[in-house]
Amino acid sequence: MKAKRAKQRPEDINAKLAAKKGPVSQFIAHNYRHFNAAALLDSAKGYEAHLKAGGKMLVTLAGAMSTAELGLTLAEMIRQDKIHAIVCTGANLEEDIFNLVAHDYYERVPNYRDLTADDEQKLLDRHMNRVTDTCIPEGEAMRRIEAAVAEEWLAADKAGQRFFPHEFMYKILRSGKIKKYYQIDPKNSWMLAAAEKNLPIIVPGWEDATLGNMFAGRVITGEIKNVHTVRTGIEYMTWLAEWYTKTAKLLKTGEGSIGFFQIGGGIAGDFPICVVPMLHQDLGRTSVPLWGYFSQISDSTTSYGSYSGAVPNEKITWGKLGAKTPKFIVESDATIVAPLIFSWILGQ
Structure with a gap:
């Protein structure tokens, strides 16, 4: 009788996979x-396998990942076609560009947990807006970008044209009007990489971002006549529905599907994942496939009714994922986890 062959250990399999990668x-x-x-x-290997099978990947960005400088790895992911669409909050859209033009004026506050209310007031008096341990300078970052994008808003408003929030950002990046202010290596800006690729970006709830507030202010004062100069919300969803349908149809000739890689929770993740049940249940496009891969980095607990913390299997009941869809959840800090996953995929 032949002896059973010893099962290969997971660490040996992973070591073999990493042998051709970097440190x-x-x-x-x-x-x-x-x-x-x-x-x-497992999530990183699943992402790689999804792309190798001919799939496309949609990535969602919640929280303050741009201020955390995720662009250091995210930009290269975009350049190497490891990401095919991004859904992000308005904050992530603008904060990558804030960092691009004002990085040297940012201040880090390592002892932010010890700050008193008076300490916070002093930061406000200096126009330093705090995001955890990092303060964004209002004048050099927010107002500088406001001035550049407001020119585009007003020009579009006057011409009766309408664009999405990300398209206005692409306009100011491509025009070169803020290039003289760059304070980081441009290769580390994920928005620059996205603009160069003309990457599809969806920005639900843009109105609550800093620039969204500034646009609303100009509508209130009458400086901008048409509130619809910036396209938002429902139009983004209808655009995403058509993109998903068209992309899935193109992939049908092969074995690929569209994957969903979610960083954090909130509207950045909740908004796009609903497009599949909408296509099936509200439009009758039942031939459109479910998401073909799902992974979420989350520190949200499941025990308080938090949708952001719901385990992937719950999404099966909503018609978003299938029983056999590869599903991963990493319950940890996205600022630590995402760069590592991206580094694995990039072979670093």
Whole structure:
């Protein structure tokens, strides 16, 4: 009787996969063997397998990932066609560009947990807007970009033209009008990489972002006549529905599907994932496939009714994912996890 062949250990499989990659990936393969660490690596391998099968990937950005400088790895992911569409909050859209033009004026507050109300007031008096341990300078960042994009808003308003929030951002980046203010290596700006690729970006709830507030202010004062000069909300959803339908149809000739990689929760993730049940249930496009891969990095708990913290299987009941869809959840800090996953996919 033949002896049974010893089962290959997971760490040996991962080491073999990492052998052709760089030191970061090799570190992950060697050390990330259990719990959330293993889930991180499983998610990264699943992402790679999805792309290798001919799939496309939609990535969602919640929180303050741009201020966390996710562009350091996200920009290269875009350049290497590892990402095919992004859904993000208005804050992430603008804060990458704020960092691009005002990085040297930012201030880090390592002891932010110890700040008193008076300390916070002093930051406000200096026009330093705090995001956890990082303060964004109003004058050099927000007002500088406001001045540039307001020119585009007013020109479009006068001409009776309408554009999405991300299209206005692409306009100011492509025009070169803010290039003289760049304070980081442009290769580390994910918005610049996206503009160069003309990457589809969807920005639900843009109105609550800093620039969204500024646009609303100009509508209130009458400086901007048409509130619809900036396209938002429902128009983004209808655009996404057509993009998903068209992209899925193109992929039908192969084996690929559209994947969903979610960083954080909130509207950035909730908005786009609903497009599939809408296509099926409200438009009768039942031939459109479900999302073909799902992964979420989240620290939201499931025990308080938090949709952002719902485990992937719950999405099956809503017609978003299938029973056999590859599903991953890494319950950890996205500022730590996302760059590592992206580094693995980039072979770093």
